[in-house]
Amino acid sequence: MLNALTEKRTRGSILWDYLTTVDHKKIAILYLIAGGFFFLVGGIEAMFIRIQLAKPENAFLSAQAYNEVMTMHGTTMIFLAAMPLLFALMNAVVPLQIGARDVSFPFLNSLGFWLFFFGGIFLNLSWFLGGAPDAGWTSYASLSLHSEGHGIDFFVLGLQISGLGTLIAGINFLATIINMRAPGMTYMRLPLFTWTTFVASALILFAFPPLTVGLALMMLDRLFGTNFFNPELGGNTVIWEHLFWIFGHPEVYILILPAFGIFSEVIPVFARKRLFGYSSMVFAIVLIGFLGFMVWVHHMFTTGLGPIANAIFAVATMAIAIPTGIKIFNWLLTIWGGNVKYTTAMLYAVSFIPSFVLGGVTGVMLAAAAADYQFHDTYFVVAHFHYVIIGGVVFGLLAGVHFWWPKMFGKILHETMGKISFVLFFIGFHLTFFIQHFVGLMGMPRRVYTFLPGQGLETGNLISTIGAFFMAAAVILLLVNVIWTSVKGEYVGADPWQDGRTLEWTVSSPPPEYNFKQLPFVRGLDPFWIEKQAGHKSMTPAEPVDDIHMPNGSILPFIISFGLFVAAFGLLYRTDHAWGLPVIFIGLGITFITMLLRSVIDDHGYHIHKEELPNDDKGVKA
Numbered sequence: 001m002l003n004a005l006t007e008k009r010t011r012g013s014i015l016w017d018y019l020t021t022v023d024h025k026k027i028a029i030l031y032l033i034a035g036g037f038f039f040l041v042g043g044i045e046a047m048f049i050r051i052q053l054a055k056p057e058n059a060f061l062s063a064q065a066y067n068e069v070m071t072m073h074g075t076t077m078i079f080l081a082a083m084p085l086l087f088a089l090m091n092a093v094v095p096l097q098i099g100a101r102d103v104s105f106p107f108l109n110s111l112g113f114w115l116f117f118f119g120g121i122f123l124n125l126s127w128f129l130g131g132a133p134d135a136g137w138t139s140y141a142s143l144s145l146h147s148e149g150h151g152i153d154f155f156v157l158g159l160q161i162s163g164l165g166t167l168i169a170g171i172n173f174l175a176t177i178i179n180m181r182a183p184g185m186t187y188m189r190l191p192l193f194t195w196t197t198f199v200a201s202a203l204i205l206f207a208f209p210p211l212t213v214g215l216a217l218m219m220l221d222r223l224f225g226t227n228f229f230n231p232e233l234g235g236n237t238v239i240w241e242h243l244f245w246i247f248g249h250p251e252v253y254i255l256i257l258p259a260f261g262i263f264s265e266v267i268p269v270f271a272r273k274r275l276f277g278y279s280s281m282v283f284a285i286v287l288i289g290f291l292g293f294m295v296w297v298h299h300m301f302t303t304g305l306g307p308i309a310n311a312i313f314a315v316a317t318m319a320i321a322i323p324t325g326i327k328i329f330n331w332l333l334t335i336w337g338g339n340v341k342y343t344t345a346m347l348y349a350v351s352f353i354p355s356f357v358l359g360g361v362t363g364v365m366l367a368a369a370a371a372d373y374q375f376h377d378t379y380f381v382v383a384h385f386h387y388v389i390i391g392g393v394v395f396g397l398l399a400g401v402h403f404w405w406p407k408m409f410g411k412i413l414h415e416t417m418g419k420i421s422f423v424l425f426f427i428g429f430h431l432t433f434f435i436q437h438f439v440g441l442m443g444m445p446r447r448v449y450t451f452l453p454g455q456g457l458e459t460g461n462l463i464s465t466i467g468a469f470f471m472a473a474a475v476i477l478l479l480v481n482v483i484w485t486s487v488k489g490e491y492v493g494a495d496p497w498q499d500g501r502t503l504e505w506t507v508s509s510p511p512p513e514y515n516f517k518q519l520p521f522v523r524g525l526d527p528f529w530i531e532k533q534a535g536h537k538s539m540t541p542a543e544p545v546d547d548i549h550m551p552n553g554s555i556l557p558f559i560i561s562f563g564l565f566v567a568a569f570g571l572l573y574r575t576d577h578a579w580g581l582p583v584i585f586i587g588l589g590i591t592f593i594t595m596l597l598r599s600v601i602d603d604h605g606y607h608i609h610k611e612e613l614p615n616d617d618k619g620v621k622a
Contacts, residue, residue, distance in 0.1 A: 020553035022106035023513060027113050028091035028408065032401075034117050035084030041124065042081050043475060045073035050432070050468040053461045056453040066449035067134040068151065072124075074137025075155065078251070079162060080120040082393050086258045087113075087169055089400045090197050092408050094173065096504035097191045099182025099522065101515045104175035106551045107598070112169035114561035119162025122568055126154035136447060138248070141229035141240035145221060150572055156219045157568040161561070163208055163215070170204030173197055182503070183542040184522035188282065191502045192275065195282055196261030199289040200254045206293065207250035214243030223571060238303055245296040253292040256388065257285060259396025260327060263349045266403050267331055268526075269499050270346035271338030277330040278525060284323035291320040301372040310369040317367035321360060328353060343497075344418030348399035351426050352391060359387030362437065377447075380440030386433045398425070398478075406496040410509045411489035417481040421474045428470025435460045435467075501526040506539050514548045517613050548608045556598050563590030 018026060048069045052061045061069060095103055103109050126132040133155035135143035144152045177190070177198045190198070218240070220226040227233035229240050268275045275281065297305060297313035331353060340346065362384040366372050375381060406412045439460040444451060451457050495505040503520055504511075506528050518541035523530050531539055567587025574580035 017553070019558055020555045022102075022110045022551050022553055022557075024091045024095050024103050024106070024109060025408070025511060025513075027109050028088045030113050030117075031084045031088035031091060032408075034113075034120070035081055035088055038076050038080035038120055038124075039085065040475070042073055042076035043472065045069050045076065047468055047472055049073060050465040052449060053451070054465040055462065056455075056458060057450050061449065063449045064131075064134065067136075067447075068127075068132040070447060070449075071133045071136055071139075071151075071155075072127075075123070075133065075159075076120075077389075078137065078255075079159060080116075080123070082255050082389070082397070083166060084113075084116055085397050085401075086200075086255065086393075087116075087166075089193075089262070089397070089404060090173060090258065093404055093504055094194050094197050095176065095180070096407075096507065096511060096515060097194045097502050098177060098180060098185055099503050099516060099520045100176060100180035101519075101548065102551065103172050104179055105172050107554060107557065108168050108172050110554065111557035111560060112165040112172065114557045115165030115168065115564070116162045117165075118561045118565040119158045119160070119165065122161060122565055123154055123158030126151050126158075129154075138241075138244055139218070140244075141218065141221075141235075141237040144218065145230060145237075152218075153222055153572050156215050156222065157571060160212065160215050160219070161564050161568060163212055164564075165561075166204060167208045167212075170201040170208070173201040174205065177201075182519050182522050184527075188279065189522055189525050189527070191261075192264030192278075192281060192285075193258070193261035195285055196257040196259075196264075199285050200257045203250045203254045203257075203289055203292060207247045207254065210243050211247035214240055214247070217243075219571075223574065238300075241300055241303065242296075245299045246293075249296040249299065250292045252388065253288055255393045256396075257288065259352075259393045259400075260285065262396045262400040262403070263331060263352060264327075265502070266345045266349045266399050267334050268501060269403075269497055270341045270343055270349075271335050272341070272499055273334055273338040274501075274526060274529075275330070276333040277326075280326055281330055284326045287323040288320060291316060291323070295320060298367055298369075298372070301369045302376045307369075314367050314369045318364055321364055324360060328357060343402070344413070344415055344422055345399045345403040347419065347422045348395045348402070351422075352395040352399070355387060355391030355395065355429070358434075359384055359391050362387065375440065377445055378440035379436045379444045379446055382446050383433045383436035383440060386436075390429055390433070398422075403497075404504075405485075406492050407504055407509050407511070409486075410491045411485050412492055412496055413485050414481050414489070417477060417484065421477040421481065424470050424477065425474035428467045428472075428474060431467025431470060432464050433467070435463045439464075495528075499529075501529040503527060503539065512614075514550060514608055517548075518543050518545055545610050545613065547610050548613075549605055550608060551605045552603055554598075554603070556594050559594045560591050560598075563587045563592075563594065566590060 018030060021027060021030075048061060049066070052058050052066055091103075091109070095101070123133075129150065131149045131151045133139065133144075133147070133151040135147050135152060135155075139152065139155055144155075177194060181190070217226075217228040221228055221230065221235075227235040229235045229237050231237060264275055264281060294316045295313055297309060298317045301310050301314075331349075335350070342350075362380070366375055366381065366384060402413055402418055439457055440446075442456055442460075444455075444457050444460075451461070492509055494500075494508050496509065497505075500506075503522075506520065507515060520527065520539035521542035523540070528539065531537075564587060567584050570580050570583030570585075570587055572580075574584065
């Protein structure tokens with residue numbers, strides 16, 4: 001029945017279906033593909049960095065090429081890989097976890113993806129059009145204003161477009177979680193992944209506007225001759241640092257909080273225990289979100305803001321370790337005494353704890369302003385940052401992908417391949433970055449493209465590079481696993497792990513286009529587990545079976561985003577070529593005319609009639 005229904009709704013090819021989709025589950029797949037692609041691009045850039053630093057005075061990359069690769073590695077991994085991969089999991093899981101049929105604004109969900117995608121493509125086209133950005137991923141004004149060529153312009157315009165998509169997505173998730181929870185799903189019954197998505201979306205709402213303002217001012221300085229950041233003409237480069245880090249430090253929590261949520265879902269399922277200390281976990285998440293806006297100056301201890309400012313932000317930075325510590329103990333106490341099943345997802349979750357704690361300990365060291373004068377801009381900071389981002393965010397993403405892959409695609413990733421990939425990645429990660437703490441303490445500055453022999457840095461850098469090859473092998477094996485599973489894997493039921501506790505495990509794998517035939521009635525925390533304890537095999541419905549209203553797909557989000565993509569090229573080449581100005585108007589015209597069409601054309605969607613619905617959602621393959 002459902003296959004016939006799907007065929008009836010599909011117009012044209014699969015490509016057209018994905019270009020026009022507003023279904024959160026398909027948008028999740030788009031985010032996964034695009035984020036995975038950029039993750040591979042950023043990974044290749046990381047390998048270039050490590051090959052260059054494998055031995056002293058290496059000539060694999062020139063100084064300029066190294067600056068470009070290093071800048072694009074950081075920018076790609078943060079903005080174009082980690083963020084969209086998290087959005088992939090959020091889109092796939094959150095509406096199901098709260099018992100909703102879609103997000104609040106399906107059209108905006110699609111628009112958010114295409115803005116991110118075109119912004120990312122625009123940024124990476126810089127490689128082929130005269131040179132990539134070369135001022136570091138933070139793009140400090142003192143460097144970026146004097147960067148020759150158009151690399152920084154690609155950075156500014158690409159991140160403006162992509163950041164707009166992220167902001168839209170954050171607002172959409174906030175509206176969805178506030179307004180579309182199933183009957184009985186109170187805030188203190190929300191799954192932890194939904195809670196972390198909620199707080200991360202609130203952080204996006206407040207953190208991205210400062211970045212947008214900073215990028216706009218940088219664009220005006222670079223392309224229109226203003227002097228917001230030029231000290232020679234009355235500007236102030238430190239203002240850029242403030243604007244960037246007011247965004248940049250909450251961004252770390254925008255990334256790590258959803259990863260915390262993933263671990264809080266994975267650990268109870270495979271420890272076969274309810275999460276220890278749910279309410280304290282929720283308050284810790286909210287407190288991390290709040291304190292995340294009070295610590296940005298710890299990136300600027302060496303800029304000369306004075307001892308009072310440094311002391312205040314040092315104390316705030318140390319304080320944020322407290323709610324994080326609460327979460328660590330809660331995860332440990334959830335595992336303690338549990339009947340633990342070590343799947344690939346659980347291995348990533350368990351190994352995350354010591355890895356992330358090490359990153360947190362070095363973070364507290366860096367929070368001491370006096371000590372930071374020694375650590376600042378050395379490889380010690382590089383090691384700390386990667387222990388937090390890889391040991392936290394990437395481990396979280398890998399755990400989440402293995403955990404929810406059967407829900408998204410109906411097939412479990414091959415466990416043996418997954419475990420081998422985990423071992424390679426875990427060993428490679430610690431080989432690469434643990435030694436960098438000591439290389440940094442020995443005085444190696446970050447962002448240098450080579451180093452001299454005889455300084456004691458050769459062994460540490462070589463070990464780092466060997467570790468990077470281990471991680472590369474792990475990622476290649478993960479890709480093989482995905483391909484093998486897609487071709488050979490067998491379809492699974494609604495609850496493939498046999499101990500699913502939340503609502504996403506009550507619907508078929510993959511879910512039908514409408515998610516729930518009847519909205520579920522939520523009786524408490526871990527609602528599916530409660531129903532199982534009562535001897536039920538499915539959720540108690542909160543409504544009778546009725547016609548289901550669905551939104552129509554639309555190509556307009558793609559066209560709106562494409563218009564901004566075109567306009568960005570016009571802005572970039574406005575002074576270089578006569579066609580620059582017309583292209584600006586053509587691009588903006590495409591965007592605004594499409595927005596006008598969206599405003600004036602009524603789109604009432606369509607209904608799936610209750611007669612068309614299958615008798616039972618269980619085991620139905622979409």
